[in-house]
Amino acid sequence: MTDSIPLAALLLKLVHPLFPNMLQGVTLYLALCWTLQPVCAVFALRSLGEKRLLPALAVGVFSACFPTFLARLGHAALCGHWILLVAIGLYFRATRPGADSRPVWVLAILTALTLLVHPYLMVMTGAVLGAVSLTLLLRNRDWKTCTGSLLATVASGTGIILLGSVLGYWGGASGGGYGFYSMNLASPFWPVHSTLFPAVPQTWVEATGGQYEGYQYLGAGVLFVLAMVIFTRKGRSLLASFPKQHAGLLLACLALTVIAISNRIYLFHIPVLLTHLRVPGAEQMRSSGRMFWPVAYLIMLGAVYGLCRAWPRAWPLLMLAGIAFQWCDTREMRTNDHQVEMALLAPATPKDSQILSLVRPFDKIEIHPRLECDGVNAPYVLPLIYAAARQNAAVNTMYTARSTPEAACRLWTEQPHPLSSHTLVVLPGTSQRAGAIRWTDLQHARCGIGDGATFCVSATSTLPKGLSPVPEAPDLPLDQEIITSGPRLRNEEILESGWSGLEDWGVWSETPDPSLYLHLPEDVHTADIILRMHAAPGTTQHVGVFLNGVEIRQWTMSPEDADYEANIAVPPASKALRLQLKINNPVHIGKDPRLLGFGLLQLKIHKLN
Template sequence: MNNLEDSIYKSITKKELIKIFCVGSLIGSIVFLACYGWKILDVTNDSWLLTGQDISQHYIGWKFYRASAWHFPIGQIDGIIYPETSCIIFSDSIPLFAIFFKILSPILPETFQYFGIWGIATYLLVGGISAVIVRKSTESCWLCWIGSGFFCLSPYVFQRMYGHTALAGHWVILLAIGIWIYKPFFSTFRRKLAAWTGLLILGSLVHIYFIPMIMVFMFGFCLQDLFEKRGWKEDLVFAPVTVAVDLIVLYAVGAFSKSGGYSDSGLGVYSANLNSLFNPNNYAKYLKTLPIRPGQDEGFGYLGLGIIFLLGCALGIYIVYKVRCRKGIEQNFAKEIRRTQMAFGCSMVVVLFIFLILAWSPEIVFGTKTVMRIHYPEFILKILSTFRASGRFIWCVGYLIMTFCMMAVCYYGKRAVAMICMFGALLVQIADMQNMILIKKNNVCQEKSLQTIQSAEWEKLAKGKDHLVILPFSTVWQNQGISAAYEMGDFAVDHGMTINYFPLARTDLEQIALNDAEYMAGAVDGVSRDETMYILDTEEKGRNLGLDVYYVDGYYIGIAEN
């Protein structure tokens, strides 16, 4: 199915792939509109983004980035943790879209959000790419489109979309699988280099968690070349070049700018449970939720009841096929498949093993009990801590299972049997996903709920101010919650002010704490007390700073009167 140039592969034409992709994309867009509606596609409608959830961070990060002057690196944001700078990568604002729309900013409306566009583009690409992948194992367009329906109903995309929105871009993972599945086409050095370099850059500009995922798939692709003893010497050149080019792009965007450490705590907490592939975690309609530890919802890997059913069908069809081979039916073809697919099978097993170990480790847990702990060297732990939510690697395992279930059913089964199995499993998947679809539909129907700031007094006090300073910086999010911290950031950017703290994925909290002392002494360059609006933890602190203190909506606001 991978490197076998059989009659199915030879029957594929460019025109047909375009048709399959377009119809698959249409299926994806229909699923998106049915689940999320039309309203969020209005680029001037941002009320659904200001709910105090993670999507608020992404949107407000974009607003700060749009308001920032152009710098090098081009993804640099000033004003969001003033006087420090950050990068659009660390607000999870989808750098690929943020940079593009910042270029267009002068012609865009004053209020502009691209998250609705991102959502429908994601479903469109997931539907189209998955249909093309399934085509590698069948000549039936209908089976391709039924197969794309499973991917468009991916529990992983539903869980992440408009939560950790950039992480819903699973078309990146499907592209990696697609390049590998269509290996005969990508066998030349130029095509390998172009495909993997382009994909790695795309993944980096969507979310940095896609970088290691793509690199593991690329490793499997190269490992297959080694097993086949062809093209592997080229891989020694193209793989390092691909990584080097991506590092240059990341540098140009600002991934290595001073924004805090790249490692973070939580490795092993945000892992995948051993039961994750079959644990609906309160999202599905039929199967019972299994116990997990706190934080392991990051490793949500539920396949869906339809895919579980299809997995059983795939195993049954393959067993029947093997029995037919033993009886001498299709014996010669079976030998050809064994010879050409051995390298692919071995490299795929290695890739699955890597993804499973990354997702489960370093503490492997079943339910709430620790099965074992992997003791990595310190330098390995530092690397892994950069991607502390290791449970997310289970998505790659899930997509590989989904892909090969469908391909096995289509490739080894008769067309009528495959059609019945695929369509029946899709109906089961739709029924099982009802609860998750309703949850997501209700979430995007929420209106603006950032309502800490209610009094008109805020507008009066903010007049003529250039900076919003929270002293100490942790006052708002510790006392009022993270949604209040988002609201402060939104208030600041809407009033043309900088802010000294905003919750980001990576922040140098030690440096921000040091800045607190300088703010207290009035020693921060370019920050005049007359131009600053202070949010204080106590009234006394404001008096000590010589400020007039107002108590508004539960906050002590300090102003230096002229």
């Protein structure tokens, strides 16, 4: 679930002793994808039965300049479109009259291994694998002809289930999005990101706000060749014969297209069908618009194959025209990809070097909150994880494509704990000062502020150079309502520990003993603190109020919003107080994994003297 191409990582680990200076394999994998894309397109065309040089050149250019492929550079694991072309080629070889079982078994193995490249690609190749048995059965009307392919399909599916179970693939929770990240019906033909049609707006095929994931423009060259095929009677006859010869593949394409357009179907911005029905398992394929990729490549291959037969004399000139159109139409996309590739190969910047030197003395990096709980800080955290990987340092978090539900993240477990001299704690985001206060007060850690984050080490360690001291927490305002809802919380350090993520109305306690950190003005000696709270639904909570470990009050709390008051005395020579609230009966509600006691909406401090 890290989008890190596990198959490539495993293979690279085997050869790493021979190449110890190779620190990452992403650029190598991208080079492999760009090299194999046209090669595998030629393999697929030859498997279809067309072996002449000019058609091979055409599919090589079409596939290397395929807009859908060029648009995926920012997502390396999904650049493996060559796998789809290999799968299509193996399908055609497996369904030839008199073919043996070797192609379908190779396709079965490829499908299982593709799970370790990307699950989306695995689903696509799985659809092509399943099409082999269907085609053989529907073409020959005899179960015996598809026995071998059925066994291969079952073996591949079993291998996928076992492999996914061992590696924990089936535990990822989807963040939703099926029906949002879909394909617009007009997308294959609407020239978005086209050099030949630069004024065409993308917004016309963006009906949901997420249909960029369903970007499927085929390119001017492919559309030209396809139009030339459909224009002739012979070309239409070839298309009409396809269902009879390859019914299983047609059904697989229809299934992939249905998933791609999802349950909210749009043609431009015109709603064609809006329903709540879902394909089983579709929520895990929330970016369903991608599922059209094999269909798009089959259209490309069919257009080239059909042109050679629909225009027996003029096809070479038409093919050359199509190559020129495709090449010119994707010029801007290729230029943008080239710039991204150059950035990937660029030497380290001074900022990169600073991050590397920052983490170099440490063999363990702890980042709080973890990315699984809060991905907002990912742009800052990922370079730190990369720097840690460069020196083989352990980290406590990783970017994942499927985030943990906020309610299941248990932020309260990320409490200060004893640190070794080789551990660096990184506190990014909006609550850095609150985190630094906790680590300093509870573990006597030494903390400093850097560019974008606060860093803490053990009391016996030396802080990295270039860090500034952490400023003291600001005094809490007196006689003012301090709101604890997410958008309006200004004094985040008051929520010291035991609290869940901030919500629009306030914040839930999620431990039996949440605590508040109160930094008061120097002239406050005694004060009243007034907390507006409510108990978890359906419960009455008895709460003990402890100030610096001494019980000062007990409250009986109902589920309705109410104010609860306690008198606090500030110890001499101290401005910081810890108010701990011990809850007698926190509860689980429904499927919420949190242990909820009460909700805190706001607080107010009134000076007595």
